[in-house]
Amino acid sequence: MARRPLVVGNWKMNGTAREAAHLARALVDGHPDGAADVAVCPPFPYLAAVAGIVAGTPVALGAQDVSPQASGAHTGEVSAGMLHDVGCRWVIVGHSERRTRLGETDEAVRAKFERARESGLAPIACVGETLEEREAGEAEQVVGRQVDALLADGGAEAVGESVIAYEPVWAIGTGRNAAPEDAQAMHRAVRDRVASRRAAAAESVRILYGGSVNEKNAAELFSMPDIDGGLVGGASLDPDRFIAICRAAGG
Numbered sequence: 001m002a003r004r005p006l007v008v009g010n011w012k013m014n015g016t017a018r019e020a021a022h023l024a025r026a027l028v029d030g031h032p033d034g035a036a037d038v039a040v041c042p043p044f045p046y047l048a049a050v051a052g053i054v055a056g057t058p059v060a061l062g063a064q065d066v067s068p069q070a071s072g073a074h075t076g077e078v079s080a081g082m083l084h085d086v087g088c089r090w091v092i093v094g095h096s097e098r099r100t101r102l103g104e105t106d107e108a109v110r111a112k113f114e115r116a117r118e119s120g121l122a123p124i125a126c127v128g129e130t131l132e133e134r135e136a137g138e139a140e141q142v143v144g145r146q147v148d149a150l151l152a153d154g155g156a157e158a159v160g161e162s163v164i165a166y167e168p169v170w171a172i173g174t175g176r177n178a179a180p181e182d183a184q185a186m187h188r189a190v191r192d193r194v195a196s197r198r199a200a201a202a203e204s205v206r207i208l209y210g211g212s213v214n215e216k217n218a219a220e221l222f223s224m225p226d227i228d229g230g231l232v233g234g235a236s237l238d239p240d241r242f243i244a245i246c247r248a249a250g251g
């Protein structure tokens with residue numbers, strides 16, 4: 001089954017309202033409407049403005065996080081329903097910056113994953129090992145555990161319609177991307193893990209690589225058979241670089 005490539009820009013906590021609008025406009029103007037899906041994930045306060053700019057274009061909107069709760073007294077949280085309401089199609093869950101710095105557990109990520117799906121959003125679930133774990137030879141085991149949490153209790157079918165982003169923590173924001181062959185091996189391991197629960201889901205789940213993707217390394221990474229696109233941080237803040245990465249994915 002041919003999986004359509006996907007490139008997602010994770011703007012993280014960067015920029016101003018003006019810069020967000022400028023970046024969104026530049027992507028809409030310069031985006032080649034080709035063979036890849038493209039989405040951007042601005043900070044929460046800029047979602048509505050960016051939604052207005054990308055509406056009706058091939059650039060989709062996503063958020064960087066979501067509450068596992070549906071609504072109610074959860075000060076500071078943003079619900080999946082609100083994100084859907086404001087025009088989001090995608091939401092990132094379990095980014096390593098949240099797992100490691102804010103203590104998000106596999107269970108918390110799983111709860112967010114489910115809530116997003118229930119509300120009509122497509123979750124992008126991040127998994128990945130730290131440098132310490134890689135050096136200890138535990139990369140596959142750690143990522144396997146993170147994937148298993150998504151697959152538990154009948155989650156495998158949902159995973160088939162969702163996206164997993166493999167992002168080695170040591171490659172994020174460091175300028176040091178995983179070698180394409182090493183990334184491919186991990187993507188294969190993730191797909192095999194999904195296949196052990198549900199073969200059809202393993203064929204359809206899109207697995208993105210993240211961690212220092214740029215306009216120079218993107219084409220080689222994306223040429224790997226189990227790498228279905230990228231989750232891009234730093235390079236997504238520059239429209240020319242991000243568009244070049246989208247082109248490398250076929251879009």
Ligand code: PGA
Binds near residue numbers: 010167211
């Ligand atoms: P980076 O971030 O491209 O800046 O390494 C990727 C990510 O954290 O999603």
